[in-house]
Amino acid sequence: MTGKGIGYGKTILFGEHFVVYGLSAVASAISNITIAEVQGMKKTNIGKEFIPGLELIDNRLSVEGYKIKKRGEMERSFDLMFRFMKIDLQKTPLKITLSGNLKCASGIGASAAFASAVARALNEHFSLGLNDEQINEIAYEGEKGSAGNPSGIDNTCSTYGGFLVFEKNLDGGKNKIELIDVAKPLRIVLASTGITQETKEIVAVIKKLRSENKEKYEQMFLDYHEIFDSAIDSLKSGNEKKLGVLMDKNMELLREMTLSCSEIEKIISAAKQNGALGAKLTGTGRGGLVICLVPDETTQEKVAKAVSEAGFEAAKTELGKK
Numbered sequence: 077m078t079g080k081g082i083g084y085g086k087t088i089l090f091g092e093h094f095v096v097y098g099l100s101a102v103a104s105a106i107s108n109i110t111i112a113e114v115q116g117m118k119k120t121n122i123g124k125e126f127i128p129g130l131e132l133i134d135n136r137l138s139v140e141g142y143k144i145k146k147r148g149e150m151e152r153s154f155d156l157m158f159r160f161m162k163i164d165l166q167k168t169p170l171k172i173t174l175s176g177n178l179k180c181a182s183g184i185g186a187s188a189a190f191a192s193a194v195a196r197a198l199n200e201h202f203s204l205g206l207n208d209e210q211i212n213e214i215a216y217e218g219e220k221g222s223a224g225n226p227s228g229i230d231n232t233c234s235t236y237g238g239f240l241v242f243e244k245n246l247d248g249g250k251n252k253i254e255l256i257d258v259a260k261p262l263r264i265v266l267a268s269t270g271i272t273q274e275t276k277e278i279v280a281v282i283k284k285l286r287s288e289n290k291e292k293y294e295q296m297f298l299d300y301h302e303i304f305d306s307a308i309d310s311l312k313s314g315n316e317k318k319l320g321v322l323m324d325k326n327m328e329l330l331r332e333m334t335l336s337c338s339e340i341e342k343i344i345s346a347a348k349q350n351g352a353l354g355a356k357l358t359g360t361g362r363g364g365l366v367i368c369l370v371p372d373e374t375t376q377e378k379v380a381k382a383v384s385e386a387g388f389e390a391a392k393t394e395l396g397k398k
């Protein structure tokens with residue numbers, strides 16, 4: 077039997093990195109997905125195997141160099157997920173095919189979408205009858221392969237979809253996952269720096285900086301907390317202008333954390349000069365993606381055009397659409 081599963085891409089509106097330390101973050105799934113299909117193999121396909129007992133056909137779209145850079149992470153993710161699910165590839169060799177319209181890039185939750193999709197497909201293939209919470213647990217194991225000790229926000233978005241507030245329980249208990257209704261959908265441009273980053277490495281850098289600058293980080297956490305509270309109010313009341321200002325403020329803190337780079341700044345300038353209400357990096361940073369909030373379709377076109385004229389790929393989408 078073929079098992080099939082999907083995982084959503086995601087974008088973080090507020091709180092990447094802060095979320096690792098137990099602060100709340102806001103993220104939204106995007107409509108682009110990764111699809112995984114799992115089939116059993118009669119005997120292993122020696123020579124074609126990704127890891128012993130697993131043949132992988134990866135037809136996902138991706139920015140240049142992404143799949144090569146992420147190969148090691150993917151091997152770790154598979155290994156962690158198979159172990160967690162007690163799947164023995166020597167006894168049940170598998171062929172997994174990945175596809176979908178989510179273009180893999182740093183910041184879009186590609187590794188989480190992959191993990192959720194694979195978890196769902198394995199669930200179906202082996203008729204395990206797992207619920208979303210259990211799928212999310214497996215996807216979290218997979219995420220550890222790429223993000224080390226991740227907050228869990230990416231796999232939660234990839235598994236559940238929708239618009240949500242996420243807060244990691246630092247004591248190991250259940251994380252807070254609150255699906256929220258936004259007053260109106262947000263029109264955005266997602267721009268790609270084209271740079272692929274390793275989340276695990278960057279999270280470790282920030283951890284070190286924090287331990288060396290405790291007071292500064294305490295203050296930044298307090299500042300972020302205020303931004304988050306206002307952001308929730310603005311999302312619920314539909315105050316886009318305020319939301320844009322808050323995104324810029326969040327970006328300022330991310331700059332202080334050394335998470336920006338010249339490509340991110342070029343995209344932000346192009347977006348702001350052409351009417352974006354706010355723009356910030358989304359996800360890991362030091363590359364990856366930039367999320368630009370725009371007030372209407374005309375501005376969305378204008379911002380996307382300006383960003384691509386500056387040499388970066390830009391995608392237009394809406395978040396929180398029912």
Ligand code: MEV
Nearest residue numbers: 092093226227228359360
């Ligand atoms: C990566 O998309 C988000 C980070 O906050 C890492 C994490 O939450 O695990 C940078």
